Amino acid sequence: MADTKQGRAKQADDEANRQRERDRAEARKRGDEADPDAPATCYRRDCAEPAAFVVVERYQEEGGHGAVEARVELCATHTAEERPVNLDAVYDDYVFRVEPLPDSA
Ligand SMILES: [Zn+2]
Numbered sequence: 137m138a139d140t141k142q143g144r145a146k147q148a149d150d151e152a153n154r155q156r157e158r159d160r161a162e163a164r165k166r167g168d169e170a171d172p173d174a175p176a177t178c179y180r181r182d183c184a185e186p187a188a189f190v191v192v193e194r195y196q197e198e199g200g201h202g203a204v205e206a207r208v209e210l211c212a213t214h215t216a217e218e219r220p221v222n223l224d225a226v227y228d229d230y231v232f233r234v235e236p237l238p239d240s241a
Contacts, residue, residue, distance in 0.1 A: 178211040185211030191218045192233045195225035203229065209237065 180186045187209035194205040202226075210218065220232045 137228075176209050178214055179208040180210060180214045183214060185210060185213065188237055189215040190213045190235045190237060192231060192235060193220060193222055194229065194231040195222040196227035196230070198223055198225060203227075 148179075172232060177183070178187050187233045189212055190207050192205060192207050194203055194207050196202075197204045205217070206222075
């Protein structure tokens with residue numbers, strides 16, 4: 137019967153809505169636990185650690201349009217995993233540098 141099928145679809149919607157609500161509640165809880173004065177969190181997706189370092193890589197943009205400076209704020213663990221990724225774009229002023237964030241000293 138059409139009514140039954142509609143009922144099932146409605147139930148599925150309700151379940152999806154409940155899941156979304158749970159996800160939002162989780163996000164709120166995580167947000168509340170974060171120190172508002174804390175530095176930015178790690179740039180890596182799925183990492184909620186506070187950023188401890190800025191990893192800077194400066195390289196020559198492809199096509200010779202000039203230097204590009206990429207900066208990402210990462211936690212200590214993910215900073216340790218960082219490595220130069222643009223070695224094919226190295227030039228005289230190429231830089232790969234790790235800078236401690238002021239707050240983490
Ligand atoms: Zn991290």
